[in-house]
Amino acid sequence: MTLANYLxxxxxxxxxxxxxxxxxxxxxxxxxxxxxxxxxVNLTLVTFARATGTVxxxxxxxxxxxxxxxxxxxxxxxxxxIYRTRRSASVDDANLLKY
Amino acid sequence: MTQTLGAGEAVVFWVLGPIALAGAxxxxxxxxxxxxxxxLVNTMLAFGVFYVVQQxxxxxxxxxxxxxxxxxxxxxxVLMLVGRDTSDSVVETLRGQRVAAxxxxxxxxxxxxxxxxxxxxxxxxxxxxxxxxxANIPAIAELLFTKYLLAFEVTSALLITAAVGAMVLAHIxxxxxxRRTQKELSxxxxxxxxxxxxxPGPGVFARAxxxxxxAILPDGTRSEAxxxxxxxxxxxxxMRRPTGREELGSRDAALGTLDPAPLDGNxx
Numbered sequence: 092m093t094l095a096n097y098l099x100x101x102x103x104x105x106x107x108x109x110x111x112x113x114x115x116x117x118x119x120x121x122x123x124x125x126x127x128x129x130x131x132v133n134l135t136l137v138t139f140a141r142a143t144g145t146v147x148x149x150x151x152x153x154x155x156x157x158x159x160x161x162x163x164x165x166x167x168x169x170x171x172x173i174y175r176t177r178r179s180a181s182v183d184d185a186n187l188l189k190y
Numbered sequence: 191m192t193q194t195l196g197a198g199e200a201v202v203f204w205v206l207g208p209i210a211l212a213g214a215x216x217x218x219x220x221x222x223x224x225x226x227x228x229x230l231v232n233t234m235l236a237f238g239v240f241y242v243v244q245q246x247x248x249x250x251x252x253x254x255x256x257x258x259x260x261x262x263x264x265x266x267x268v269l270m271l272v273g274r275d276t277s278d279s280v281v282e283t284l285r286g287q288r289v290a291a292x293x294x295x296x297x298x299x300x301x302x303x304x305x306x307x308x309x310x311x312x313x314x315x316x317x318x319x320x321x322x323x324x325a326n327i328p329a330i331a332e333l334l335f336t337k338y339l340l341a342f343e344v345t346s347a348l349l350i351t352a353a354v355g356a357m358v359l360a361h362i363x364x365x366x367x368x369r370r371t372q373k374e375l376s377x378x379x380x381x382x383x384x385x386x387x388x389x390p391g392p393g394v395f396a397r398a399x400x401x402x403x404x405a406i407l408p409d410g411t412r413s414e415a416x417x418x419x420x421x422x423x424x425x426x427x428x429m430r431r432p433t434g435r436e437e438l439g440s441r442d443a444a445l446g447t448l449d450p451a452p453l454d455g456n457x458x
Contacts, residue, residue: 092194092195092199092200092203092204093194093195093310093311093313093315094195094310094313094315095306095307095310095311095313096203096207097203097240097244098306098307098310099303099306099307100203100207100210100211102299102302102303102306103211103299103303104210104211104214104233105302106295106296106298106299106302107211107214107215107218107295108214109295109298110218110291110292110294110295111217111218113287113291113294113295114218114287114288114291114292115218116283117223119223119265119268119269119272120217120223120226122265123217123226123227123230123265124217124218126230126257126261127214127217127230127233130233130234130237130253130257133237133241133249133253134237134240134241137240137241137244137246137249138244140244140246140318141244141245141246141315141316141317141318141322142310142313142314142315142316143316144316144317144318144319145318146318146321146326146329146330146333147333147337149246149248149249149326149330150330150333150334150338152246152249153249153252153330153334154338154341154345156249156252156253156256156257157345157348157349158345158348159261160256160260160261160349160352161348161349161351161352162352163261163264163265164264164352164353164355164356165352165355165356165359167264167265167268167356168355168356168359168360169359170268170272171268171271171272171359171360172359172360174271174272175362180272183283
């Protein structure tokens, strides 16, 4: 096996996450799929860091993790406040701006 | 020039790769959101091992501590707050959306996977040398505080903003005097129900203290109020009760102040 195996695995996992975002209706599960996509990109960054022999890719993966943590905190707070007002965590029910 | 990796790493990859893949698929296909979270934990742990194998031990530790330790626990907290029974509806709101998404996903995976595999099949596995091993954390620290110092500082601003934003979003505004006092609460409890005290706990006076075991009242009957909701009540082996008197079930029988009753066996 070569380093390409890791990259292909990351691509497949990214796709699964993207399909999950499109298919699932529960806002929390959609968030988990986004986390999966971010993680697979991190795997790509770490693999390229190894290929180039520098630590820069690892630092970028580190920053991605920090941003993902901030995003999750705010996103889950938004989901909670939407749930409080609409009693639903489904992305189909938050459609007030549509009309 | 094709650089093949070591056999040990290949074993790790071919064991953990399918596990990560199964975790991702299980996350997308689970009906229950809690199961989705647990599948994702599976994938993230596999990723942590991948990072360690790929000469990033610091990131591997951060992955396991931050992602599986903190972020997924946050997900589970919110799932419990929101209620885990708010599962997905099976109804498709857009016709054919699921099929279209799957086709799109397979096509995208094939395109990107094939493209990456072709483009990077000669990727040299240069390796980080000492920086991928013991000197990994000093190397990261040096870059983080020199070349990426600005990004690092902006990150701190981002984190504090996210924390404040989450507090603002999750905060509930209450009127100053809207909270009911203890006196009002107890008055409401006595006026509205005929059961002012707490409900009997499960298993009290019974021979087991599982939540599934109903409490036994002094007269030997089961207390329906002690049954937990959502759990099938189970009947434990009860101690043999005295059978000498015809008023079995009276208060004396349970307290043992009856005449010694003839027992069938010597199980007392």
